[in-house]
Amino acid sequence: KNHFKSNLFTLTKKHKTSLKITALCGILGTLFSLNAFADGKLTVYCSVQNTTCEKVTQTFSKKYNVETQFVRNSTGTILGKIKAEHNNPQADVWYGGTLEPHLQAADQGLLASYRSPLQKEIMPRFNQLMQQRGDFISIIYLMELSIGINTEKLAKLGSTEPQCFNDLLDPVFKDQVQYADPRVSGTGYSFLTTLVQLWGEEKAFDYFKKLHGNVSQYAKSGLATANLSTGEVAVDVSFMHSYVREKDKGAPVKGILPCEGIGYTLGAASIIKGARNLDNAKLFIDYVLSKEAQEIPWREADSYQLPTNIYAQPSPKASDPTKLKLIDIDFIRFGSNEESKRLLEKWFEATKADN
Ligand code: PLP
Structure with a gap:
């Protein structure tokens, strides 16, 4: 628990006005989607570079007024954490890290189902994979x-x-x-x-x-x-x-x-089953699929993984994906x-x- 806390990067930008809006929305919330006013909290398990975790969660937090914190760890380690915590999830969403452990999490029933409308902006070469596994995971970059x-x-x-x-x-x-x-x-x-x-x-x-x-x-x-x-x-x-x-x-x-x-492999994002802040988790998945969020790693964090959003510009330092002769990887198997x-x-x- 201490370890968890010490790793937290907390954004505590809360405005009194937004609290009033939240209270108002609380009454209307059963009738209308709250996304337009998205408020409240979000905890992100993050498996990309620390600076990217920071920049992406900060930008998301400011844009949607969501108090966002993250814990960074490697992909397999986060998979282990999600498994260990499945009765009492400590995070809402898993951002980045390689696809296969996200798929293994889905396979074990550890993820919540969410097919973001932004998935339609993923490179068409991954259409089949997204048709097969897109109910639980979204693809956000390539390495x-x-x-x-x-x-x-x-x-x-x-x-x-x-x-x-x-x-x-x-x-x-x-x-x-x-x-x-x-x-x-x-x-x-x-x-x-x-x-x-x-x-x-x-x-x-x-x-x-x-x-x-x-x-x-x-x-x-x-x-x-x-x-x-x-x-x-x-x-x-x-x-x-x-x-x-x-x-x-x-x-x-x-x-x-x-x-x-x-x-x-591909970078992935997914929602953890039992997420306490489900609406914000969905909003975050939409966000990390967007052109804007996929350019943050190279524009603000010197990280050059290739975006998979067709509208996102890759870093000039990144490999040209059309020239890379990648072997076929059987992601479903692995x-x-x-x-x-x-x-x-x-x-x-x-x-x-x-x-
Ligand atoms: N995501 C990005 C952007 C990475 O650069 C890497 C590793 O270089 C990974 C995920 C995988 O990280 P790990 O090996 O810690 O699981």
Whole structure:
């Protein structure tokens, strides 16, 4: 509980006038939708970069006069929290993080159903997926999986730049590789799904077993790319936009699209079942699907994930989605709770990551 409180970012901008309006609306509320006056509170579980969580919740809060607070954590960790709290939900809405754990939450009956009218602005390539799963989740951005390198560290190691996932098995990278633990991180899970999709299970888990010999640490989040910038590790596997950001800040970091194929995942947003502030949660889902909200990460938070709203402009620093040859990822399969449990057990069996 203390942990929860200490993580809260609270916006307490409440006006007396709005309180009066609320009181008035309370009487009318049974007859009319209160969205136009949306007031009250909203608690957001947030699985994007901290600054993006801040900017998006602040803007939403100001725009709709909703007291909004957020708690940030990696995608798998938030899934665990929502599950643990299912009898007494502590948050209303889950913003960002990778799609698969949101789908696993839906699969376990942990989400509330809401199909936002703004879903019609999602890129048409995801129409089928939204038809199948859009009752519980909305897609809000896209990220491609890449290899990140620290060029200075590689020079010190006397190594050439790895171009392929298989290159990471080279003994020159002993204790030099970092990727995120797929049990807690959506990025780590996306690495797993990419290889299973590309190679099939046997080859993929054999690869993870071999790669374990070179791994120095399993990060808690794909956003732990600062370890690459400082040269604590020479190689990392995460999403391209994180490497663009590190490079932009002046780090000797470069992102490489792996030769075997470009895996990817989508960012998602969903409402938690039992949300106490359901109307505001719906309003927030509409908001994060909008062009305006999807440009906030790159305009205000130096975060270059690709928007999926057809009207939203991507950052000039982001990859051109029409030029990316992404492999097909079976999100329905990897979003299944049973299947993810099975795959994560196999990953753990292959890596014995806790030892
Ligand atoms: N959302 C965004 C925008 C990200 O950049 C990342 C990771 O880089 C994630 C979600 C996934 O985060 P995690 O690996 O902490 O689940």
